[in-house]
Amino acid sequence: MKIIRASSYQDMSRKGANIIAAQIIMKPNSVLGLATGGTPEGVYKHLIDQYNQGDIDFEHVTSINLDEYVGLNHDHEQSYWYFMQKHLFEHVNIHPENVYVPDGSNLNADQACQAYDYIIQRYGRIDLQLLGIGVDGHIGFNEPGDTFELNTHKVNLQESTIEANKRYFASSEDVPREAYTMGIKTIMQARKVLLLASGASKAAIMREALFGPVTPRVPASILQIHPDLTVIVDQDAGACLPE
């Protein structure tokens, strides 16, 4: 595990974007596992800048996103599909047919999850998986539980997750209670994992995830045994990590 300490959110974002840009330059047909949330927004801004400057090209890139709320269509402004279009895909030359997000509009969970696993299997391993972390240690929407869920599955969101994500909705009642998420096996099979954390609300869970026991009660703790994990924290998120 490599921990990079950034001085600010901006610095974390630039460093994260540089790692993703290097991945695309080194392997133009990379399969990226991309994430939503406030944390990666700055990374996407920097990637768009690098694309506009001609430094990176998404022509042959594929993106397989981590998760989606159940019940939200693509055109719902809080769907993760919409988030990815607005924050990255609309601004670069990625081909729409190379972009995947679990289908939240399909209420048949078995069908939606199997279809996503089929897509993942078709591509094989993800080259670089970008992750944020929830305050309860979730990655994607893999919430704390008794076991690590391996494949794409439906989850019931924890109260703390609903609370944290309600800022994007009119009220907490409007936050969907369920989501589809890529499983832990897919995340762990990625060749490289890049975990980002920003802000004081992530400080305690970052310590638990990276230095506590590996347990499905803290889903991100499994990343400790990933062979190629890079973590970038800003000052606040890194405050509880050992020197």
Ligand code: GLP
């Ligand atoms: C959501 C997403 C996660 C993300 C988390 C943290 O629950 N499903 O992928 O890591 O929020 O979000 P933020 O970056 O806004 O703190």
